[in-house]
Amino acid sequence: MSIGSTTPGAAAAGEQTREQVRPERATRRKKPLSEGKRQERRLGWLLCAPAAFVMVAVTAYPILYSFWLSLQRYDLKFPDEREFVWFENYVTVLGNGYWWSAFGVTMLITVVSVVIELVLGMGLALIMHRTLIGRGLVRTSALIPYGIVTVVAAFSWRYAWTPGTGYLANLVSPEGAPLTERASALAIIIGAEIWKTTPFMALLLMAGLALVPDDLLKAASMDGASAWQRFVRVMLPVMKPAILVALLFRTLDALRVFDNIYVLTAGANNTSSVSMIAYNNLIRGLNLGIGSTMSVLIFLTVAIIAFVFVKLFGTAAPGSDDGSKR
Amino acid sequence: MARNTSRLGCALAAFALLTPLAACGSGDDGGPPKLNLYQFPVENMQTVIDNCNQAAAGRYEIVYQVLPRAADDQRVQMVRRLAAEDDSMDILGLDVTWTQEFASADWIREFTGADKTEVEQGTLAGPLASATYEGKLFAAPNNTNVQLLWYRKSLVPAPPKTWDEMIQQALQLKSQGKPYRILTMGAQYEGLVVLFNTLVATAGGRVVSDDGKTAVMDAGATRALQQMRTLATAGVTSPSFSNQIEDDVRLAFQNGDGAFELNWPFVYPSMQNDAPEVAQDTGWARFPALDANTPSKVTIGGSNLAVSAFSKHPDLAFEAVKCLRNAANQKYLAINAGQPPSIESVYAEPEMAEAYPMRDAILDELKDAVPRPLTPAYQNVSTVVSERLSPPASIDPAADTGGLKQAIQDAIDSKGVLP
Numbered sequence: 085m086s087i088g089s090t091t092p093g094a095a096a097a098g099e100q101t102r103e104q105v106r107p108e109r110a111t112r113r114k115k116p117l118s119e120g121k122r123q124e125r126r127l128g129w130l131l132c133a134p135a136a137f138v139m140v141a142v143t144a145y146p147i148l149y150s151f152w153l154s155l156q157r158y159d160l161k162f163p164d165e166r167e168f169v170w171f172e173n174y175v176t177v178l179g180n181g182y183w184w185s186a187f188g189v190t191m192l193i194t195v196v197s198v199v200i201e202l203v204l205g206m207g208l209a210l211i212m213h214r215t216l217i218g219r220g221l222v223r224t225s226a227l228i229p230y231g232i233v234t235v236v237a238a239f240s241w242r243y244a245w246t247p248g249t250g251y252l253a254n255l256v257s258p259e260g261a262p263l264t265e266r267a268s269a270l271a272i273i274i275g276a277e278i279w280k281t282t283p284f285m286a287l288l289l290m291a292g293l294a295l296v297p298d299d300l301l302k303a304a305s306m307d308g309a310s311a312w313q314r315f316v317r318v319m320l321p322v323m324k325p326a327i328l329v330a331l332l333f334r335t336l337d338a339l340r341v342f343d344n345i346y347v348l349t350a351g352a353n354n355t356s357s358v359s360m361i362a363y364n365n366l367i368r369g370l371n372l373g374i375g376s377t378m379s380v381l382i383f384l385t386v387a388i389i390a391f392v393f394v395k396l397f398g399t400a401a402p403g404s405d406d407g408s409k410r
Numbered sequence: 411m412a413r414n415t416s417r418l419g420c421a422l423a424a425f426a427l428l429t430p431l432a433a434c435g436s437g438d439d440g441g442p443p444k445l446n447l448y449q450f451p452v453e454n455m456q457t458v459i460d461n462c463n464q465a466a467a468g469r470y471e472i473v474y475q476v477l478p479r480a481a482d483d484q485r486v487q488m489v490r491r492l493a494a495e496d497d498s499m500d501i502l503g504l505d506v507t508w509t510q511e512f513a514s515a516d517w518i519r520e521f522t523g524a525d526k527t528e529v530e531q532g533t534l535a536g537p538l539a540s541a542t543y544e545g546k547l548f549a550a551p552n553n554t555n556v557q558l559l560w561y562r563k564s565l566v567p568a569p570p571k572t573w574d575e576m577i578q579q580a581l582q583l584k585s586q587g588k589p590y591r592i593l594t595m596g597a598q599y600e601g602l603v604v605l606f607n608t609l610v611a612t613a614g615g616r617v618v619s620d621d622g623k624t625a626v627m628d629a630g631a632t633r634a635l636q637q638m639r640t641l642a643t644a645g646v647t648s649p650s651f652s653n654q655i656e657d658d659v660r661l662a663f664q665n666g667d668g669a670f671e672l673n674w675p676f677v678y679p680s681m682q683n684d685a686p687e688v689a690q691d692t693g694w695a696r697f698p699a700l701d702a703n704t705p706s707k708v709t710i711g712g713s714n715l716a717v718s719a720f721s722k723h724p725d726l727a728f729e730a731v732k733c734l735r736n737a738a739n740q741k742y743l744a745i746n747a748g749q750p751p752s753i754e755s756v757y758a759e760p761e762m763a764e765a766y767p768m769r770d771a772i773l774d775e776l777k778d779a780v781p782r783p784l785t786p787a788y789q790n791v792s793t794v795v796s797e798r799l800s801p802p803a804s805i806d807p808a809a810d811t812g813g814l815k816q817a818i819q820d821a822i823d824s825k826g827v828l829p
Contacts, residue, residue: 157824159824160489160493160515161511161514161515161786161787161824162514162515162786162824163514163515163516165824176825176827177827180827182827182828182829183827185829261653264653351829352598353598354829356829361827361828361829364793364828364829365827365828367486367489367490368482368485368486368789368793368828369789369790369793369828370489370493370511370515370789371790371824371828373824374824374825374827
């Protein structure tokens with residue numbers, strides 16, 4: 085799972101280097117670097133080296149190793165039948181109904197939860213930004229769901245939705261068991277995700293809100309812009325980099341959804357996500373070949389989404405000039 | 411000063427990091443070698459361990475490492491340690507269905523020579539088969555288990571011999587407005603596979619070949635699927651049949667919700683405690699057959715004890731296993747933990763009569779009971795089978811026979827994708 089979480093960071097880092105390198109190249113063309121400058125740069129690289137080395141050791145090695153495993157028939161149950169099968173595992177996984185069902189579920193959860201989180205998060209961010217009295221209290225209480233360990237929160241949702249023990253199950257559907265049917269179970273998973281991560285979204289958006297100069301808003305309102313117009317025409321364009329970063333982080337996070345599903349349904353009734361199904365094949369099924377193939381496919385999906393966000397939408401760190409250029 | 415404090419901090423941190431390591435390292439020096447027994451929670455297990463430690467007279471000391479309650483969690487924890495070649499595991503308490511998997515993965519040691527002879531001595535054939543892989547003995551049967559038919563004596567004058575008879579009786583009770591339901595496990599999990607396996611064996615069919623390498627799924631399997639669908643669609647099961655596991659079934663029968671219950675013997679003692687008047691009215695019989703002339707063949711449950719391939723003290727571990735599962739200790743656990751023994755002579759002990767009034771029915775079934783498919787890929791086979799057969803009312807016998815054969819073969823060949 086470390087694969088996914090490091091990708092956005094790595095992408096952002098890559099972006100920053102590009103930003104830094106570009107002006108430097110320009111300087112170089114003008115005149116060669118002075119001795120002091122070169123020394124400084126060498127020192128810079130040396131100071132970066134340990135961090136870069138650790139990054140490579142903890143991310144590149146597992147990624148390459150999973151890829152290597154994914155090209156083999158390797159099942160811990162049958163150690164003697166280990167063999168190199170090239171891309172056979174990919175054919176098996178990509179031709180399998182369970183995989184595509186899990187993929188569809190993951191995409192559904194990602195799209196629905198991120199859209200709702202964006203809307204709610206924006207509202208929450210505005211509230212936190214505008215609050216004058218008890219600011220600390222408002223911000224703290226808004227962040228509580230994000231502070232609770234996901235598994236603990238997931239268990240409280242599970243009990244709430246279990247007939248007999250749960251207040252929500254008894255309230256909403258006294259006759260049925262909502263966690264045992266696909267549609268209602270997915271709705272509960274998405275609800276738990278939204279409840280849990282909207283504060284995170286709000287936090288990122290609030291950082292964007294801080295970037296909107298008050299003067300700009302005052303000027304717009306002098307020109308007769310309504311509150312809605314100020315929001316859509318002034319705040320949103322200025323906030324765009326922050327919104328894109330928030331969307332990227334949350335999309336990649338939602339794509340790796342595991343804890344909530346593991347606790348709430350354990351993947352029963354076709355509610356498995358791709359991470360869940362990879363876990364089932366790797367850890368429960370002991371099938372390192374198929375399981376690693378799934379991990380590699382998840383990694384590719386994450387990489388493609390990050391690429392689309394960074395290259396096509398121009399996502400960058402908030403505050404960097406990449407956003408304002410467009 | 412500041413420097414000194416930080417140095418002190420470092421020393422403390424280093425000490426804190428090293429202490430647990432040191433604690434682990436010192437496990438073996440001083441005192442007898444420790445044998446770690448990784449097993450699911452068993453009531454009063456410590457008494458048995460103390461008995462063995464005493465009998466060992468200082469040659470070894472068994473330490474009970476209690477695994478989680480859920481079977482899946484137990485397996486995952488052991489598998490992760492074994493895959494990492496953890497040498498702190500010595501004795502493993504395995505569900506009968508994991509034995510072949512662990513043996514094939516070279517994680518457990520074979521029982522040979524005198525150890526093998528001693529384990530085989532007096533042990534029932536069914537449990538012994540569950541501990542065997544490719545003709546070799548890889549574990550010692552600890553306890554065993556079979557499901558029985560439980561029925562309400564006031565509603566059912568004579569227990570049914572066959573499924574058809576049972577469904578007829580249930581329909582008749584239904585038309586009379588009396589409790590009529592046939593209660594058993596129908597949720598998408600191992601319990602559904604147990605029912606399927608019992609029915610296939612009773613019909614004289616096979617799911618997987620003897621060597622565990624080929625999916626068979628013959629006419630007997632189709633017959634079993636037909637019976638499962640009939641049961642689910644005849645209007646004699648509980649509305650939540652497709653969601654019920656052992657405990658739900660036990661509670662439903664205890665609440666007077668059914669005339670028949672197909673379940674493990676643990677239901678009886680709890681019924682005596684929680685619903686004595688229902689227990690008074692409850693009789694037991696052999697699991698129903700498919701036709702009156704061929705008796706049923708039921709699926710074996712229970713657990714085996716194995717010795718880890720990475721144990722530092724394998725010889726002592728074998729000795730400890732033999733002690734933990736000897737006749738005296740099996741009898742103790744049968745009475746104090748509700749685990750039916752795997753050694754035949756224990757059933758004849760006088761104390762067993764009170765704890766196991768149904769012991770003759772259990773023994774009768776055990777004599778020709780069948781294991782679940784003996785393949786290292788059982789876990790995967792079971793997952794795809796329960797997925798395909800759930801919910802039982804939507805089984806299509808002909809189509810599912812072919813579909814399951816393919817899915818099981820894929821699972822055996824490591825090509826299957828688990829849902």
